[in-house]
Amino acid sequence: MLATSVVFSQEESTFTDYKDVKSNKGKLFVYWGWNRSNYSRSDIKFKGNDYNFTLKDVKARDKPKPFGVYYFKPDEVTIPQTNFRVGYFFHENYNVAIGVDHMKYVMRNNQTVKINGSINTGGDFDGVYNGDNIVLTEDFLTFEHTDGLNYVNVEVSRFDNLDNWLKFPIKNIDINLTEGVGVGLLYPKTNTKLLGKERYDEFHVSGYGMSVHAGLNITFFKHFFIQSNIKYGYINMSDIRTTDSKNDSAEQHFTFFESMYVFGAKFNLMK
Secondary structure (H helix, E strand, O other), X not given: OHHHHHHHHHHHHHOOOOOOOOOOOOEEEEEEEEEEEEEOOEEEEEEEOOEEEEEEEEOEEOOOOOOOHHHOOOOOOOXXXXXXXXXXXXXXXXXXXXXXXXXXXXXXXXXXXXXEEEEOOOOOOOEEEEEEEEEOOOXXXXXXXXXXXXEEEEEEEEEEEOHHHHOOOOOOEEEEEEEEEXXXXXXXXXXXXXXXXXXXXXXOOOEEEEEEEEEEEEXXXXXXXXXXXXXXXXXXXXXXXXXXXXXXXXXXEEEEEEEXXXXXXXXXXXX
């Protein structure tokens, strides 16, 4: 018994706690940053009074902007692809947060895809299609969620300090791992030019999304942090406004992969 007590006493005396931030529970946090996104191919169905057709395996890309002053100007912050989130640590290792992933989605013009369905607008593209090839010229269609593909979501995340595992002894710097799940609504402002019709240019709740994410967080002086996240998700938009007429709409679903780089702060909500 005496020998065992001595061994335990020595082990406890040599243990080093590298963590600077002693508690997360009860803290509020907020962050802001930017993202890049990739999208899977998707089928897009367009329907209206005089057309009903589906484009198969349509490719799309994001729309990054070169770094500039508009990244920080309040009236131009939606020009780049951005991320905003505010959250609360309800447990030492868990938080809940609400935010917006402001991504941008642009259908690639001049790609050749298969088309099924019919068009009867009195224009050059009238016809009945059954797996035919069509080139997506700008005269036929432009299709963008560029202001933007707004994924408004709630996330629950786990947060773990890695300093002891990494034996990271630098004072006032903490390394943390975070991962979690999210669910939310899609609130895009879709810019569509379809068969010469007048476009609709307002925000509209178009569907839902769900996602999983993981990231690395580095906290400085207990309150300030930078964070890099990767996120994989599924988006289903069954009610996309495409023209000024409420009878015209589109629907699509696809997966996305997002990488983001943010900076933020966390602080005690109450002393």
